Amino acid sequence: MKGNEALAHAAIRYGADGYFGYPITPQSEVLETLEELMPWETTGMVVLQAESEVAAINMVYGGAACGKAVFTSSSSPGVSLKQEGISYIAAGELPALIINVMRGGPGLGTIQPSQADYFQATKGGGHGDYRLITLAPSSVQEMADFVGLGFDLAFKYCTPSIILADGIVGQMMEKVVLPPQRPRRTDEEIARQCPWAVTGKPSTRKRNVMTTLELEPSAMEVINNKLQEKYKLIEENEVRFQTYDTDDAEYLVVAFGSIARICQKAIEDAREQGVKIGLLRPITLWPFPKDEIDRLSQKVKGILVVEINAGQMIEDVRLSCHDRVPVYHFGRLGGMIPDPQEVLDAFFNHFPEANKQ
Amino acid sequence: MDKNDIIKEENRVYKRPKLLTDNIMHYCPGCSHGVVHKLVAEVVEELGLEEKTIGIAPVGCAVFAYNYIDIDWIEAAHGRAPAIASAVKRLMPDRMVFTYQGDGDLAAIGTCESIHAANRGENIVIIFINNGIYGMTGGQMAPTTLEGMKTSTTPYGRRVDLNGYPLKISPLFAQLDGTCYVTRQSVHTPANTRKTKAALKQAFQNAMNGLGTSVVEVVSTCNSGWKMTPAQANKWMVENMLVQYPLGDLKNTVKK
Amino acid sequence: MAKVQGVVVINEERCKGCELCVVACPADVLQLQSMEVNDRGYHYASMVNPEQCIGCASCALVCPDGCIEVYRVINK
Missing domain, CATH: 3.40.50.920 (Rossmann fold)
Structure with missing residues (x-):
């Protein structure tokens, strides 16, 4: 199958809770495959074609804030639009998976493959000091494998990860071994794994608020330092x-x-x-x-x-x-x-x- | 009867809702936000939705709404609250999800997200505070600023030839098939406050019953931004805002 | 004695002196303190004509800061 199709299959099998995306060449097969597979009938995964990449990434932000395993995919110009939400997701220390099947730029550029979003992905394409765990697949098999890896790393460190694929891997057809189907996490598992998740406040805990706003400079510095410590830990442990x-x-x-x-x-x-x-x-x-x-x-x-x-x-x-x-x-x-x-x-x-x- | 004989639990006819936190609101004296927050807290309590309700806070004066109502919250990027609410509601369909947005957040930068969430008929409530001005950033022109109205970016009054027309966005919501209830209310008198509460209650019930998107616009004052006392601002609102934004239901497909 | 008797209890420290309760009151019960201020410097609202209060809760309904509680008895 195509690399883009492998992404979709792998995400369903990972037990992802939701996908939010907007069509753009050369990655539209992700959304198309998901719509065709109708995972809401089987695993209960939500699939939604959003009105824009901006809306899609903010849906991911919202879903991630609920402790759900959510992801989005796009291609270069669309990923530029997503930078706002990516910065918020990183600031909120939320796990989420973003996929960029790169095409040539700048501007509207071309629909042909490219790797010109390296800076954007690895240096923090949006505002503020943050990093994305950036995975670069070179085969259709890795497209499938990195969905699970990307989610796992995102949840391990509570930070967004990105699969930075190029249009070649997205469109290329190869044999692929898909992972076995895993069930989606239950509400209890989410509450245990993500005690910060916004799920509706039971009387047994304080309210959970997902915010990235802090007007007190000393407190905002503490938040930033915490992020940087996490990034250091990732640099020490996750080089591949x-x-x-x-x-x-x-x-x-x-x-x-x-x-x-x-x-x-x-x-x-x-x-x-x-x-x-x-x-x-x-x-x-x-x-x-x-x-x-x-x-x-x-x-x-x-x-x-x-x-x-x-x-x-x-x-x-x-x-x-x-x-x-x-x-x-x-x-x-x-x-x-x-x-x-x-x-x-x-x-x-x-x-x-x-x-x- | 002595005052102290009257101040007893059984004689209480109005109390501060439990869901309001003890935090002193950062809003200016007389700001409509406080009243609407109070009504939201009352409605959530009365419907028994304390453990199910998730609020999506905007960017604007209500950015800190999460400090005042004791429920779970997500603070959105500017204008994106309806996108976030859409995802939250779809991922957790039994929850009560509402956005709380000002005119800049909903009708300028977030027009796309709000119109499309409503058009999809997301089972959420959009609470829209329309005071015709950007309060938090210091009183700049909003899409809903009236013609001739002075703001810090229209210091000589809004000119339609330069700035376009005041945006009446609730009628836009009303014509979408995804909305079941679109109403415009205010909180400047006790009677209007009661009506707004009833509107919020219906909207919350609509969302829980899966009937589509409900939009409750609350025409509000920003007395600081308008450079008036709160009482003057209410009067000005009645004489000017309510002419452009008349109160009442714009759409109600739900049989009572 | 009035048939309906009300009392409003104002959280003076929470009050920001916006005066909306004063305007909303149909019985001219409330006024802002002309001299006294609370810890944050606001001339808070208080009952100046307590005997006129009918406990209608209009003041509490329009209070943006949730400072007002209202009690009412009906004298038989």
């Missing part, structure tokens, strides 16, 4: 990445999402030519695998960062390797996807000394 052929690598390619697969083919081709390139694929873009890149930068001669954007993740790679080795960027823009040969050409262009032929 994959490496290929890095053990004996003389050069390193860093790429995320679908382009990492193209890079994997490129480094295999390079190996056949006797050029030892390794690949590091960050799975969490935030927290970023900076320690592993730091470590690898001490044994390679140079790093090429390949992204379908004008150079965004490269900034984090550079920060991670402390100027130890040259770091170059290669990318295509506007919805263009480089093939393995273009990646290799770019590599040899930047590192001509590596060319042994």
Whole structure:
């Protein structure tokens, strides 16, 4: 099935309570699949086509405030609209899952794939000091798997997580093993897991108020410090990445999402030519695998960062390797996807000394 | 009879609703918000919905509504309360969900969310406080500001050629198939306050009975923003606001 | 003696002196204190003509701050 369809199936099977979305290419299959599967008849999951992305993300904010497992999906221009609500969800320390199947921008841009929302997702696209746990799938299987992972991390840390997929993974069809169907949590389970949830106030507890407003500066600083401590904890514990052929690598390619697969083919081709390139694929873009890149930068001669954007993740790679080795960027823009040969050409262009032929 | 002989539980005809917290409201003296808060608390109590009611607070003067009524609350982003209420009600259909919004929140930045929630016929109550001005941010023009009315952003009075017309949004709600009850009330006299309470009660019952969206507009005063005493503001409201926003039911599809 | 006798009890510290109760009272029972203020500096409302009170609760209904409780007896 398509990556977008896998997202929908996986969410139902996770036992999600609600989806709120608005159509936008190239991710409309998420909402379409959910409407077709009618989970409200089976698991009781709510599916609602909202009037806008702004409304959809605020529905997610409301649902998350009730302790429910709720999510939304969109593509780049729509995710820009959602930034208001994402900031509120982060500030409210609410668990929620956001999916961005990226297309090329800026502006209305193109409906073709892109990875140009890296900054937006990893640096906090809305206002205020906050972070999103950012998962970058590179296969349809990961599209399905990261729904559960994204929800689990969101609930573990009470913070929103985002699946930052590109249009390629969204539209690509692959075999996928879906997780088994889990029941939705009961009201009792929600009350136990989320004692802060807004559910209607029983006489046995004080009222629960989900607010992100605090006018007293000293109190607002405490709230911010608490967020930052949580982000530090996430950075310490939740870094995920994959490496290929890095053990004996003389050069390193860093790429995320679908382009990492193209890079994997490129480094295999390079190996056949006797050029030892390794690949590091960050799975969490935030927290970023900076320690592993730091470590690898001490044994390679140079790093090429390949992204379908004008150079965004490269900034984090550079920060991670402390100027130890040259770091170059290669990318295509506007919805263009480089093939393995273009990646290799770019590599040899930047590192001509590596060319042994 | 001596005063102290009269002040006895059995003789009490009016008491502060239990659901109102002890917090002193931050509203200016004479502000209509306080009266409407009190009525909401009374209605929730009288319908026995204390444990089921979830309020969605706006951005605006009523942003701190959650400090005053002892129920669960969600504080919304500006204008988004009806979207939040839609999700909460759908995820927990047996709860009583209401939004409490001012004219800027509901009729300017949140027009999209409020109209669409009502058009979907969400089983929620929208309480709309219309005082024709942005109180919290310091008295700027609202969509409902009357023609000629002075605000801090229309210092020479609202001009329709520059600022458009006062927005009558309740008639818009009334024409939507999703609404079952749209009414415009006020709280400037004891009689009007009683009527507003009855309207709120019907609206809450409609929501619990799954009849669709109910909208209760309360034409209100902002005496600070209008730069009048509370009593003068009431008079001005009757002479000006109620001409543009006449009181009464705009729609009631529910047989009593 | 009046057939209906009422008493209003005003939470003076909660009162903000908005005067809406004074206007709403049909029996001219209430006035704002002309000199006295509460801890927050408001001239709070009080009964100046208590014997005229009919316990109609009009004052309490329009009070935005919920400061007023009303009691009433009907003398037989």
